[in-house]
Structures are given as structure tokens and as C-alpha cells.
Amino acid sequence: MADLIVKDLKLRLGDNEILKGVSVSVTPGQVVALLGPSGSGKTTLLRAVAGLEVPFAGSISIGDNVFFDAARKIDLAAEKRGLGLVFQSYALWPHRTVFDNVGYGLKLRNRPAAEIKERVEKTLGQIGLGHLAERFPHQLSGGQQQRVAIARALVYEPPVILLDEPLSNLDAKLREEARAWLRTLIVTLGLSAIHVTHDQVEAMAIADKIVLLNAGTIAQEGPPTALYNDPQSLFTAEFMGSNNRLDGTLVDVSGGKATMEVFGEKITGLARTTAAKGSKVVGISRLERVHCSSTPGPNRLKMELKAPMYLGERWELVFTREHLTVRAYANAPLQPGEHYVEFPQDALWVF
Amino acid sequence: MPIVVYRFLVLGITTLAVAMPLSLVFYQSFLTAPFFDPSAKASFAAYSFVFSDDDFWQAFWTTIAIASGMAAIAVPLGALLAFLMVRTDVPGKKYLEPLLLIPIFVSAVVIAFGYVVAIGPVGIFSTLAKEVLGFVPWNLYSLWSLIIIAGLTHVPHVYLYSAAALRGLSTDLEEAARVSGANPFQVAINVSLPMIMPAILFAGVLVFFLGFELFGLPLVLGDPQDVLVLATYLYKLTNKLGVPSYQLMAVVVVVIIGVTAPLVFMQRLLLRQAQRYISVRGKGQKTQPLRLRSWRWFAFGVIVLWLVVTVVVPLFGITLRSFVVTWGEGVKLRDVLTLDHYRELMDYPNVIRGIINTFGIGVIGGALAVACYTAIALAVHRWNSGWTRLVDYIVMVPRAMPGLIAGLALLWVFLFVPFLSPLKSTMGSIWLAYTIVWLAYGMRLVSGTLLQVGPELEEAGRVSGASDLQVKRDITIPLIKYGMLASWLLIFLIFVREYSTGIYLLGPGTEVIGSLLVSLWGTGAVDLVSALSVVNVVMIGAGLAVAIRLGVRLHG
Numbered sequence: 001m002a003d004l005i006v007k008d009l010k011l012r013l014g015d016n017e018i019l020k021g022v023s024v025s026v027t028p029g030q031v032v033a034l035l036g037p038s039g040s041g042k043t044t045l046l047r048a049v050a051g052l053e054v055p056f057a058g059s060i061s062i063g064d065n066v067f068f069d070a071a072r073k074i075d076l077a078a079e080k081r082g083l084g085l086v087f088q089s090y091a092l093w094p095h096r097t098v099f100d101n102v103g104y105g106l107k108l109r110n111r112p113a114a115e116i117k118e119r120v121e122k123t124l125g126q127i128g129l130g131h132l133a134e135r136f137p138h139q140l141s142g143g144q145q146q147r148v149a150i151a152r153a154l155v156y157e158p159p160v161i162l163l164d165e166p167l168s169n170l171d172a173k174l175r176e177e178a179r180a181w182l183r184t185l186i187v188t189l190g191l192s193a194i195h196v197t198h199d200q201v202e203a204m205a206i207a208d209k210i211v212l213l214n215a216g217t218i219a220q221e222g223p224p225t226a227l228y229n230d231p232q233s234l235f236t237a238e239f240m241g242s243n244n245r246l247d248g249t250l251v252d253v254s255g256g257k258a259t260m261e262v263f264g265e266k267i268t269g270l271a272r273t274t275a276a277k278g279s280k281v282v283g284i285s286r287l288e289r290v291h292c293s294s295t296p297g298p299n300r301l302k303m304e305l306k307a308p309m310y311l312g313e314r315w316e317l318v319f320t321r322e323h324l325t326v327r328a329y330a331n332a333p334l335q336p337g338e339h340y341v342e343f344p345q346d347a348l349w350v351f
Numbered sequence: 352m353p354i355v356v357y358r359f360l361v362l363g364i365t366t367l368a369v370a371m372p373l374s375l376v377f378y379q380s381f382l383t384a385p386f387f388d389p390s391a392k393a394s395f396a397a398y399s400f401v402f403s404d405d406d407f408w409q410a411f412w413t414t415i416a417i418a419s420g421m422a423a424i425a426v427p428l429g430a431l432l433a434f435l436m437v438r439t440d441v442p443g444k445k446y447l448e449p450l451l452l453i454p455i456f457v458s459a460v461v462i463a464f465g466y467v468v469a470i471g472p473v474g475i476f477s478t479l480a481k482e483v484l485g486f487v488p489w490n491l492y493s494l495w496s497l498i499i500i501a502g503l504t505h506v507p508h509v510y511l512y513s514a515a516a517l518r519g520l521s522t523d524l525e526e527a528a529r530v531s532g533a534n535p536f537q538v539a540i541n542v543s544l545p546m547i548m549p550a551i552l553f554a555g556v557l558v559f560f561l562g563f564e565l566f567g568l569p570l571v572l573g574d575p576q577d578v579l580v581l582a583t584y585l586y587k588l589t590n591k592l593g594v595p596s597y598q599l600m601a602v603v604v605v606v607i608i609g610v611t612a613p614l615v616f617m618q619r620l621l622l623r624q625a626q627r628y629i630s631v632r633g634k635g636q637k638t639q640p641l642r643l644r645s646w647r648w649f650a651f652g653v654i655v656l657w658l659v660v661t662v663v664v665p666l667f668g669i670t671l672r673s674f675v676v677t678w679g680e681g682v683k684l685r686d687v688l689t690l691d692h693y694r695e696l697m698d699y700p701n702v703i704r705g706i707i708n709t710f711g712i713g714v715i716g717g718a719l720a721v722a723c724y725t726a727i728a729l730a731v732h733r734w735n736s737g738w739t740r741l742v743d744y745i746v747m748v749p750r751a752m753p754g755l756i757a758g759l760a761l762l763w764v765f766l767f768v769p770f771l772s773p774l775k776s777t778m779g780s781i782w783l784a785y786t787i788v789w790l791a792y793g794m795r796l797v798s799g800t801l802l803q804v805g806p807e808l809e810e811a812g813r814v815s816g817a818s819d820l821q822v823k824r825d826i827t828i829p830l831i832k833y834g835m836l837a838s839w840l841l842i843f844l845i846f847v848r849e850y851s852t853g854i855y856l857l858g859p860g861t862e863v864i865g866s867l868l869v870s871l872w873g874t875g876a877v878d879l880v881s882a883l884s885v886v887n888v889v890m891i892g893a894g895l896a897v898a899i900r901l902g903v904r905l906h907g
Contacts, residue, residue, distance in 0.1 A: 052810050078813035079821075085814040091807035095829045104825070105815035152815065 001028045002063025004049070004160050004192070009058035011041075011048055018044045019055065020216040026160055026192050033207030034196045037239070040213040042196045043088075046162050049194065050085045051078030062159055079108075084153030084161040088168060090145045092137035098124070098148050099133040105156040123155045127185070143174050150182075154189070163195045167202060179205055200240050204228065212236055232272065234351040237284040244290055244326045246283035246343070250275055250350070258350035263321065267299050269348030282351045289347035290328040292317065293340045299348070300340040301326075308333045354819035361730035362742060368787055369748050372760030373608075375767055380601035387766060397598035407603070410584035417498055417569070417580060418562025424502025426555045429509020430547075432654065434539040436510070437517040438525065440640040441650045449895070451654075452511075452905050453662050454504045456891055458848045459567035460868050461884045462504060465665025466491060467571060468672040468881065475668055478680050492575045501568050503661045505561060509554040516550035517543060525641060535643050553621040560614040563607065564753040566851045571872065581607050582755055586854070597763070604756045612751040619747065666888065673881035692882035702879070705862035706886060708778055709847055712785065712863060713894070716778070717842040720786040721835055724793035729823050732801050733809065750791040754852035757788045762855045776860050784852050789845055796841060800834025801827070837903040844894045847887070864890075 004026040011019040018041045026032050034042040047053040049060055051067065059069040067076045092101050099120055106116045124130045127147040137145055146166060153161050166182070167175045183206050186193055197203050203210050204224035211221040212235075220227055220236045231237035238245070246267065248260035258271035260281050269283055293300060303319035303326060315333050319326045319341055326341055375386070380398070384391040401407050435441045436448065454462065470476050470491050477487045490496060520543065528542045529535075544551065566582040573583060585603045588596060643650055672678065675687040696702050727746070731739045749757060761784040765775035774780050786793075804827055812822040828835075850865025857866040864887045871880050898905060 050810075050814050052813070077818070078810070079816045079818055081814075082816065083814060085811065087807045087811060089805070089807055091805065091811040093808055093811070093826055093830075095832075104812070104817070108816040108821065152811070156816070 001159050001192075003027050004062045004194075005060070006045070006049060007059045009045065009048060009055045009060065011044060011053060011055040013044070013053075018216055019048070021058070022213070022216070022218055023058075024194075024211050024218075024221075026194060028159075028192050029190050030209060031186055031191070031193045031195060031207045033203035033210045034194060034213060035200060035203040035210050035239075036198065036213035036219075038198060039215070041216045042198075042213050043164055045213070046085075046164055046194060046196045049160075050083055050162055051076060051081050082156070082158055084156070084158035086146075086149045086153045086161070086163045086166045088165040090137075090149040090169070092145055092148055092152070094137055096136075097133065098129065098135050098137070098140070101137065101148060102152045102155050105152065109156060119155055120151075123151045126154075126189070127151045142170055143178060146170065146178065150185075154191075160192045160194060163193060165196055165198070167197070168199075175202075182206060212239065214239075231284075231349060234272075234282060234284065237272075237349050237351065242287040242327075244285050244287060244328075244343075246285070246324070246326075246348075248281060248283060250277055250279050250281045252277065257345070260350055262324075263301060265301055267301070267343055267348065268345050269343065269350045270346065272349045272351045283343065283348050284351065285343045285348045287316075287327050288329055289344055290326065291342055291344075292319070292328055292330070292334070293342055296340050297342065299345060300342045302338060303341050305334055305336050305339050308336070352820065357820065358730045358734060358738070361727055362738060365727055365742065365790075366745055368783070369745050369790070371768075372757065372764050372787070373748065373752070375763050376601050376604050376608075376756075376760050379597055379763065380605045382598050382601075385595060385597040386763070397602045401599055401602045401606075406579060407584060410579040410581050411606075413494070413578060414563060414565075414580040414582075416494070417501060417565065418559045420498035421501045421505055421562045421565075422555050422558045424499065425505040425509050425558045426551060428503075428657070429506045429554060430513045430544050430551050431539065432506060432510045432657070433513035433517055434543055435650050435654065437514050438522075438539075438543060438641050439535060439643050439650065440647065441643065441654065442647060443651065447654060447658075449899055449905070450658055450662065452507055453666075455507045455511075456844050456848060456895060456905075457662075457666070457888060458850050458865055458868075458884075458891075459504070459565075460571060460850050460865065460872070461669060461887060462500075462665045463568045463571035464868070464872065464880055464884055465667075465669040466500060467668075468678070468877070469664050469668025473679055475671055475678060476664065478678070478682075481680065491572065494573075494576070494578055497569060497572050497578065500572065501562065501565060503657065504568075505558050506657065506661070508558055508561065509551070512550045512554040512557070513544075513547055516547035520546055522639065526639075529641065535641055535646055538641065549621065549624045553618060553624075556614060556618050556621060560611060560618065563611050563614070566753065566755050567869075570869065582753060582851075585759075586755065600759065604752075604759065607753065607756060608751050611753070612748075615747055615751045669881050669884045669888075672877070673885045692878045695879060696882050696886070699879070701859070701862050702867060702883065704860070705864050705867045705883075708781070708862055709864040709887070710890065712778060712781060713843040713847040713890070716782045716785060717839050717846050719782065720789065720793060720842050720846070721797070721839045723786055724790070724797045724838070725828075725831075725835060728794060728797040728801055729827065731798075732823075732827070733806065746791050746794045749787050749789075752788065754784075754788050754849060755854060758784050758852040758855040761787070775856075776858050778861060780856050781853050781861050781863060784856060785846050785849060788849075788852050789842065792845070793838065793842055796838040797831075797835065800831045800838070803834070804830050837898075837901070840894060840898045840901070840903050841905070844891055844898070847890050847894065 006022065006024040009019050009022045022045055024032065034045060036042045044053055048055050054075060055068065055070065057070045060067040066074050067081050068074060102123060103116045103120045106119060121130060124133055127150060129144060129147055132140065132144065137148065140148065167178050170178055179202055195206055207224060209221065210224055210227050212219045212227060214235050220232050227236060228240050231240060237243065246262050248262040248267065250258060250273065251261050251266065252259040253271050256271050257268055258273060259266050259268045260283055267283060273281055275281060296302065301321065303321045305317055306320050307318045309316045315330045317328050317330055317334060319339065328341065379386050381393050381395065382391040383394050383396050436444060468474055470489060480487050524546065525538050525542055528538045533541060563581065565580060569578060569580045569583050570586065573579065579587065581603060585600055588600055588603060673692050674689065676689050677687060731742050752760065761780065765771050765780055808830065809822050809826055812826045817825060850869055853861065853863045853866035854869055857870060864883060868880055868883055
């Protein structure tokens with residue numbers, strides 16, 4: 001099987017340009033997460049791949065099988081693309097049993113009844129719902145419905161399975177379990193998948209590659225570790241993880257390091273900016289990399305501890321100084337009052 | 352078959368079915384003789400004849416007066432009724448609700464006959480009043496009586512739209528007024544009704560529009576005083592010149608459509624605005640009805656009084672009349688009781704055919720009509736194209752043609768188009784006319800059901816490998832099955848009730864109860880008319896009972 005290749009896709013809904021030239025590729029066995037805030041175009045991109053939205057430029061293909069090509073005026077109907085799609089609302093047909101929901105795709109492919117029965121049962125077995133085949137969707141729990149929706153998309157062995165926020169309708173606790181279950185299923189069956197989500201933790205947990213979208217363009221793409229540990233833009237840095245934001249003035253850039261001035265103190269981090277000296281810059285540092293100390297030192301700011309909060313496995317500390325608020329984690333509570341907050345050089349990006 | 356072919360096929364057939372009768376009427380109005388007459392020439396003669404006829408202008412202004420008077424009566428009463436039923440703890444709401452809708456479902460001619468035999472000059476209640484008081488304190492045959500009866504029988508139309516709007520309003524607005532010191536009546540006048548003004552306005556235009564369509568009431572109640580409205584003027588015109596004056600009738604039809612078409616368009620705009628208002632609904636919390644306290648039974652009394660005047664009097668009158676030999680001063684009930692009128696019905700083959708045909712058009716014709724409406728709705732459903740707007744307008748056009756006119760136009764189509772003429776004297780012609788006349792209503796029923804099908808259910812079918820038409824067959828239609836069943840029941844009720852559409856198409860083989868009633872009334876056969884009316888009401892009552900039993904919402 002060949003790669004799924006989306007090339008320079010542009011799409012308009014009404015007057016709104018939702019996708020402004022997006023390219024994505026999925027190699028066999030790879031799970032790609034489309035991540036982004038709401039309105040970034042991630043679901044639209046997924047629907048365009050499925051054939052439910054029509055772009056006005058670009059192309060979508062798997063090997064020689066061209067799904068869409070604006071230049072050559074090719075637009076293969078959704079039913080001819082042979083992909084599997086799991087809807088956010090699951091979209092199980094309420095008038096069909098679980099068996100008939102899952103078996104419909106095979107029936108449309110004119111498979112003999114015996115084969116349909118065998119393959120539906122096998123797929124339901126894989127998702128652990130073999131005993132519920134005769135139920136109707138409304139007789140199932142939310143988690144079970146979600147599994148049926150996945151089974152329905154898997155049963156005819158599509159080259160790529162598309163998942164549109166499949167976990168967002170589950171409550172928080174169930175979501176974490178389902179996430180682990182889904183990742184295991186994908187790895188065991190060796191599936192290729194595109195997974196749309198707005199939850200960066202979910203994206204990192206499930207995907208081999210993350211494509212981060214921002215307002216219809218790709219902000220950054222790469223393995224989860226790259227996006228988390230090496231953001232190339234302020235948007236990526238702020239979207240991934242929980243962050244502290246320092247506003248300051250750039251005083252020096254050299255050897256990949258940038259130094260900014262905050263409250264008259266010099267703070268140095270990794271340079272991610274080409275701005276001139278004296279311009280306003282932003283420093284971003286992950287919460288878990290900030291720590292605090294009782295003495296002054298390099299890259300430390302004097303701040304006042306306002307509110308320690310107990311989170312169970314650790315404490316969260318909130319420091320303030322004028323307009324600046326900094327949050328950090330600690331294993332033990334500290335006394336309210338003045339402390340020195342350190343931003344380690346290798347964990348601060350200056351944009 | 353590719354979906355595009357299906358769509359344009361349906362679009363083409365629908366356009367043809369709607370445009371043919373309409374364009375034929377326009378064409379005819381500019382001729383000097385019936386269109387099939389070889390001597391017919393193009394001219395404005397028919398227009399100048401009609402516009403110089405005093406009777407026409409008399410009928411035109413009477414129609415305006417009746418339509419306005421009706422709206423003036425029905426709008427405040429309907430709005431108030433909606434407030435009482437939706438928002439307050441008026442007693443017996445559960446039982447009142449279906450009764451309120453009876454005037455919508457009972458044929459207007461039946462109601463009119465009912466009034467004549469109940470409170471006409473020698474009516475049951477009139478003679479009773481004369482015995483007690485020595486005189487009859489009302490005069491049924493006057494313009495004012497006509498306006499009042501038309502107004503009262505159209506209260507339910509206003510009620511339906513106002514009630515729907517009120518249900519969408521958050522109750523805390525009313526509770527706030529109550530806490531601030533307003534009594535229930537003040538709450539209604541100052542808070543609730545102003546909030547649903549767009550819906551009330553819509554209902555007002557609707558009632559005015561229905562006033563232009565009015566045919567059964569003025570035919571029966573206006574005739575003795577020579578009160579003509581446009582529809583009855585048209586009906587009388589048939590023989591005004593001794594020969595069928597098609598061109599004159601066509602001109603009157605053009606005038607009526609010239610008034611109703613803008614009204615239909617206006618209703619469309621207003622409805623959209625009204626619905627925008629409704630969308631400002633609160634959360635779906637259980638609402639506490641406003642407590643009327645001492646006003647409770649007074650309000651109940653007002654509603655019951657309206658029901659007695661509008662429903663009980665005519666229906667009781669017609670029923671009693673169908674069981675007595677004669678009625679007049681000094682007649683004792685037990686001396687005149689009889690079942691003869693019902694036995695007599697059986698002596699007339701055309702009446703028997705009419706009863707069978709009416710049932711058939713309701714059950715079979717209704718099912719076929721719903722199938723057609725569904726076919727059109729499915730063709731437009733999820734069609735991302737400007738053509739859907741065209742369909743919207745085409746579907747609206749027949750709404751501007753009152754049944755009488757649509758029946759006439761269809762008759763001409765059957766005369767005009769050679770390969771259709773064999774259909775003319777079959778129930779096929781009646782079915783086609785009914786289906787076209789109720790196109791807008793039926794489409795609203797079916798599209799309302801289709802709206803409830805989530806788009807992702809259909810998209811899931813597409814992605815699984817089903818073509819557009821397979822999705823419609825395997826997913827959409829099974830999902831709207833119950834909605835289609837409900838639509839069938841409502842269309843049954845309407846087809847059984849219909850009287851004006853079949854009048855011009857009436858002939859051997861195309862008898863339906865409604866048009867038979869009108870023609871029998873013309874011959875003065877009160878006994879037969881009463882019995883046949885009761886048969887009609889019983890059929891509708893049975894349909895209503897089934898609908899209520901199945902939990903069908905009686906209003907689209």
C-alpha cells in the first residue's frame with residue numbers, strides 16, 4: 001500500500017477560507033494527529049480527505065488512486081474512496097442493530113452473507129463487543145457506541161481510517177481508558193490513521209506524527225517529542241503543554257542564545273527570534289521546568305508567592321510581580337513571601 | 352440512476368405540474384373565448400368586462416372587509432387563547448387542546464350548513480329562542496354574522512402559531528412581571544404577547560390570506576342576502592353569460608392570485624422572522640404555569656363559550672338535523688326522529704360513490720401524495736445548489752391558488768392536454784388537483800421530518816461506500832418512516848375534508864363528499880346534505896382519533 005498524500009489543499013466555506021494550502025502525508029502503519037484550536041480547519045481537512053467537503057485547489061491521493069485533484073478536475077465521490085470514518089457523534093444508524101451497522105459497508109460491497117457474518121463477528125470480537133451484535137445503538141453506553149463506530153469504519157479494511165475527535169464525547173475518566181485502548185488497537189492491527197483532536201495530550205499519546213494547524217495553515221509538524229521539546233514558533237510553544245509567558249526586551253542574540261531583560265534582570269534562553277535588539281520579545285517556559293529557589297542567581301527573578309494549591313500528586317505555586325504571573329510545580333508547599341524563580345536556559349524559548 | 356438525473360427529473364415534473372395550470376389561466380385571461388374555441392383571439396376584453404362589472408367590485412370590497420374583519424376577531428382571541436392554554440393553569444387543558452383544533456379539521460361547508468340548520472331563520476336554536484323570547488335575537492344572513500363566524504372559526508390558526516411561539520419563550524420573563532405586581536391579564540398584554548409579536552403578525556397575515564380563500568362560508572351564508580366574495584363571484588360567473596365564460600373566470604382567478612401571491616410571499620418572510628424569535632429559547636426546564644387563581648374558571652368559561660359557539664352549535668345542529676324529518680316552530684323532537692336520511696343516502700349511486708371515493712382519496716391518494724412530497728423533499732435534501740431555492744418558490748405557488756381555482760385550472764389542463772384528457776373523469780384528476788393544492792403543506796410536513804435526520808448519519812453511509820441514492824434508500828427513508836406515517840394521517844384528514852378543489856372536477860366517477868355537498872346544497876336537499884355532512888365529520892373524527900392515539904402532532 002502507498003502513502004496517503006494531501007498536497008497544498010485549499011478550501012473555502014462560504015467566504016471563509018478554511019484551509020489555505022495544507023500538505024500532509026500518512027505512510028502505511030502511521031498514525032497522524034491533526035491538532036489545533038477550534039476553527040483551525042482540522043475537521044474540515046479530515047472531511048475533505050473523506051470526500052465530504054470539496055476543496056478548490058490541491059490534491060489528495062493514495063498511490064495511483066487519485067481521490068481529488070483540482071487541476072485535473074477529479075473529485076471521487078465519498079463512497080468510492082473506500083476510507084473509514086469515525087464521527088465525533090459516532091453517527092450510528094438508530095434503526096439498525098450493531099451487527100447491521102457494522103455489516104452495511106460489506107453489504108454495499110456485495111460480499112456473501114456468510115462472509116459478512118464472519119467478518120462482522122471478527123471485528124466486533126476485536127473491539128470486545130462480540131456479545132452485543134443484536135442490540136440497537138441506543139441500548140449501548142457511550143463507550144460501547146464509540147467502539148461500534150470504530151468497528152463500522154474498520155470492517156472493510158480501509159487503507160486509512162479517519163477519526164474525528166472520537167474521544168471527545170466520553171467523560172474525562174473514560175477518555176483516558178479509551179485513549180489507551182485505541183492506541184493499543186491501532187498498534188495491534190497495524191492501522192494507518194488520521195486522528196483529529198484539539199487535545200494536545202491525546203495527540204501526543206496516540207500519534208506517531210502531529211500536524212499542528214493554525215487558522216488553515218500548518219504551524220509545525222513532526223513527532224510529538226519534537227513539537228513539545230522543540231517548538232519553532234510562539235504558537236506551537238504556547239499550544240503545547242502548560243506554559244509561563246515572560247514579556248521583555250531583547251538585549252542580545254549570540255550562538256543560538258537570546259538574552260532578554262525583564263524587570264531590569266537579564267534572562268537568557270534559546271533564540272527563536274530574528275528580531276533586532278531592543279524589540280519586544282516573549283519568553284515561554286513549561287510549568288514543569290520552572291523551579292524556585294531561596295537565593296538570587298542567573299536567570300532568576302525575585303517574585304512573591306501568592307497562592308500555593310494542592311493538586312494531589314504535587315503542589316502548584318502561583319508567583320506574581322506587578323503584571324507578571326508565573327506558575328510552577330513543587331513537591332512541598334513553600335512559605336508565602338519572596339522567592340527567586342528560575343527559568344533554566346535550555347527550557348526557555350525566546351520568540 | 353445518478354442522483355443529478357433524479358433531482359432534475361423531480362424538479363422538472365414538479366415545475367410542470369405547478370406551472371401548467373397557472374400559465375393556462377394567464378393565457379386564457381387574454382383570450383376572447385374559451386381556449387379550445389378556434390375563434391378565440393388575444394385581447395384585453397375579458398379584463399375590461401370584469402373591471403366594469405359592479406358585482407365584481409362589490410365582491411372585491413366585501414372580500415377585503417371579511418378578510419380584515421376575520422383577522423380583527425381571530426388574532427386577539429387566538430393569541431389570548433394561546434396564552435391561556437400554554438402559560439396558565441386553566442382547568443382541563445388536556446381535554447380542551449384537541450377540541451380547539453376541530454374547526455381546522457372540519458370542512459367549512461359542513462360548519463356553514465350546521466349554522467344554517469342551528470341558528471338560521473328556522474333553525475333549531477332559532478325556533479327555541481322564538482318560543483322562549485318571542486323573537487329571534489340574531490340574524491344569520493348578514494355580512495356581520497358572516498364576518499363573526501369566519502373570525503371565530505379561524506381562531507385556531509392564530510392559536511397554533513402563537514402557542515408554538517409562546518412555548519419557545521422563557522417563563523422567567525413572565526414570572527418577573529408577576530413578582531413586580533402584574534396580574535395574569537397584564538402579564539399577557541404587557542409581556543408574553545409582545546414577545547411573540549412576529550408570530551402573531553404572521554398569523555394575522557395568514558388569516559387575512561385565508562379570508563381571500565374563503566368559499567364555503569360565504570357560499571352558504573352569504574347567498575340568501577346576495578353577499579358575494581371573489582370566490583363565490585367566480586363560482587356564479589360560470590353561467591353568468593349563459594355560455595361558459597372561461598376568459599372572465601380566468602381574469603377573476605388572476606385577480607385573486609394577484610392578491611394572494613404577495614400575501615404568501617409576505618407570510619414566508621414573516622415566518623422566517625418569527626422563527627428567529629423562537630430560537631431565543633431558554634433552557635428546556637420544566638415550566639411552572641402562571642396561576643390564575645380566581646380568574647381560573649372565568650378563563651375556562653370563556654374558552655368553553657367559544658367552543659360552544661364555534662364547534663358545538665353547528666355540529667350539534669347538523670347532527671340533529673340529520674336525524675329528524677323536519678324542523679320548525681312547535682315541532683316535538685320525538686315525533687320527528689328518523690334514520691330515513693341515512694337510508695336515503697344509499698339510494699343515490701353517486702352519493703355512495705362519493706363516500707367510497709372520499710375514503711379512497713384519503714387513504715390511497717393520501718399515501719401517494721405523501722410519496723410524491725417525499726420524493727420532492729428527498730430530491731432537494733442536502734442538495735448544495737441554487738436550484739433548491741427555485742424548488743422552494745415552486746412549492747409555494749399552489750398555496751396562492753385557493754382550491755376552487757386550482758380545481759378549475761386543472762380542469763382546463765385536462766381539456767387542453769390531449770393525452771391527459773382520459774384522466775379527466777377519473778379520480779386521477781381529483782388526486783392530482785388535491786396533491787398540487789396541498790403541495791406546500793405536505794412539503795412542510797415531510798421536510799420538517801427530514802430536518803431531524805442528522806447529516807452525519809447520511810455522511811457515515813457515504814463513507815461506508817453507499818451512493819447518494821443508496822443512502823436515501825437505506826438510511827434516510829427508514830429514519831423518517833414515522834414522520835411519513837404521521838404526514839399520511841394529516842394528509843388523510845385534509846383530503847377527506849376538502850370540498851372546494853373538487854367542485855369544477857365533479858362528474859360521474861369523480862364524486863367526493865365535499866363537492867357533492869356543495870352541489871346538493873344548491874338543489875336544496877337539506878336532508879341529504881345533513882346526513883352526508885355527518886358521514887364526513889365521522890370520517891374525520893375517526894382519522895383524528897387514530898392520529899391522537901398514535902401521538903401525531905396535529906400541527907406541522
